[in-house]
Amino acid sequence: MKIAFYGSSLLSSYWNGAATYYRGLLGALAQRGWDILFLEPDAFERQQHRDIDPPDWAEVMVWENSVTGCTAAMARAAEADVVVKASGVGVYDDVLLGVFDRARTDALTVYWDVDAPATLAEVRTAPDHPLREVLPRIDHVLTYGGGDPVVQAFRALGARDCRPIYNALDPVTHHAVAPDARFSADLALLANRLPDRERRIEQFFLEPAASLPQRRFLLGGNGWGDKAVPENVRAIGHVGTAEHNAFNCSPLAVLNVARDSMAEVGFSPATRVFEATGAGACLITDHWEGVEQFLTPDVEVLVARDGQDVAAHLASLTPERARTIGQAARARVLADHTYAQRAAVVDRLFRSRLEARHERSAA
Incomplete structure (x- = not known):
C-alpha cells in the first residue's frame, strides 16, 4: 500500500527542522511494508543544501515552485491509499489542501501538523481559514505533539479524529560518536x-x-x-x-x-x-x-x-x-521513544481504517 506525503522536505534540513521527523517516521513505515512517495517543492534553497540523496525506501518528487509544479504534484495523490498533507510546506500551503479532493474515494486523507499550536493560533484568528472547511471532511489529523489540549482544539474545529504522533529517535541515524x-x-x-x-x-x-x-x-x-x-x-x-x-x-x-x-x-x-x-x-x-x-x-x-x-x-x-x-x-x-514504536501506532491506525473501509465497500 502507498502513502503520498506532501511535506516541506525529506532531503534537506536547511530551514527545515521537520526533516528528522519525516525521515525517521516514514523510514520506519517503509520497513513495515508501506510504499512511500514524498512530494516536496524546490524552495528556500533546500535542494542546494541537501543532507541526503533520495533514500532507497522512498520515491521523492521535487516539484517546481510554481502553480504548474504544484498541480502536477497534486495529481499524484490519485496513486495512493493514504494521502497526507503536512503543515508548513512553505509554498502553496492553502492550494495543497486541495490534494484531498484528488484522492481516490477509497483512500484515507490525513492532515499532519508539525507545529499544531501555531496552526491553531492562526486558525482561531481567521474565520475564513481554508483549514476550517477541510478538517470536517478528512479522515484524520495527526500532530507532531501537543497532547490533549491540541487534540481537543482540533476536534472543536471539526476534526473527526486527532492523535499526537510524537518525535522520537532513529538509533541508526542518531547515536554516540567520538567528540569533534x-x-x-x-x-x-x-x-x-x-x-x-x-x-x-x-x-x-x-x-x-x-x-x-x-x-x-x-x-x-x-x-x-x-x-x-x-x-x-x-x-x-x-x-x-x-x-x-x-x-x-x-x-x-x-x-x-x-x-x-x-x-x-x-x-x-x-x-x-x-x-x-x-x-x-x-x-x-x-x-x-x-x-x-x-x-x-x-x-x-x-x-x-x-x-x-x-x-x-x-x-x-x-x-x-x-x-x-x-x-x-x-x-x-x-x-x-523510537520511530519504530511511533510507526507501529500509525501503521495500525492506517491499516485498520483501510480494512474497515474496504469491508464496508464490499458489503
Whole structure:
C-alpha cells in the first residue's frame, strides 16, 4: 500500500527542522511494508543544501515552485491509499489542501501538523481559514505533539479524529560518536533563528552565556550571522544532519529551547530532544508542560525554568554527572521513544481504517 506525503522536505534540513521527523517516521513505515512517495517543492534553497540523496525506501518528487509544479504534484495523490498533507510546506500551503479532493474515494486523507499550536493560533484568528472547511471532511489529523489540549482544539474545529504522533529517535541515524573539536563547548544549542523562538533563546542561552563569561557556548543554526552575542558564544551557522551526532557528543551539555507556541501548549518535545539524548548527550531543556512524560527530570534531563536555572545547571555540572544523565536518557529513549514504536501506532491506525473501509465497500 502507498502513502503520498506532501511535506516541506525529506532531503534537506536547511530551514527545515521537520526533516528528522519525516525521515525517521516514514523510514520506519517503509520497513513495515508501506510504499512511500514524498512530494516536496524546490524552495528556500533546500535542494542546494541537501543532507541526503533520495533514500532507497522512498520515491521523492521535487516539484517546481510554481502553480504548474504544484498541480502536477497534486495529481499524484490519485496513486495512493493514504494521502497526507503536512503543515508548513512553505509554498502553496492553502492550494495543497486541495490534494484531498484528488484522492481516490477509497483512500484515507490525513492532515499532519508539525507545529499544531501555531496552526491553531492562526486558525482561531481567521474565520475564513481554508483549514476550517477541510478538517470536517478528512479522515484524520495527526500532530507532531501537543497532547490533549491540541487534540481537543482540533476536534472543536471539526476534526473527526486527532492523535499526537510524537518525535522520537532513529538509533541508526542518531547515536554516540567520538567528540569533534569543532563542536567543543560547555553548552551547545542547535536552533534556526525564528521570530517565535528568538526571545526564548536570548533568555535561555545568550543571557546565561553573558553571566558565565569563563564558559564556552556554541550556537548552530541558520540566521544568527548578524545577531549580537556575548564574546564567549561561537556561532557556526547551519549544521547538516550528518554532523548532528558529533555536535551532540562534543559539548559538556546540549540545550533545547522550544518555540513560543510549543512551550505554551506543552507536550511537544522537539526533534532535537531525541537526537541529543539518542547520542548520549546531557540535555538541558527549557520547561514545558509534560516533559516528564518523555524524560525524568534530574535523572534523564535537566529542566530550566529560566536563564538563571540554565546557568546554575551548567555551573554545577561535572563531566561525570553529564555522562550519567546522558546514558540514562539514551537508555530511556531507546526503550520508549523510537520511530519504530511511533510507526507501529500509525501503521495500525492506517491499516485498520483501510480494512474497515474496504469491508464496508464490499458489503
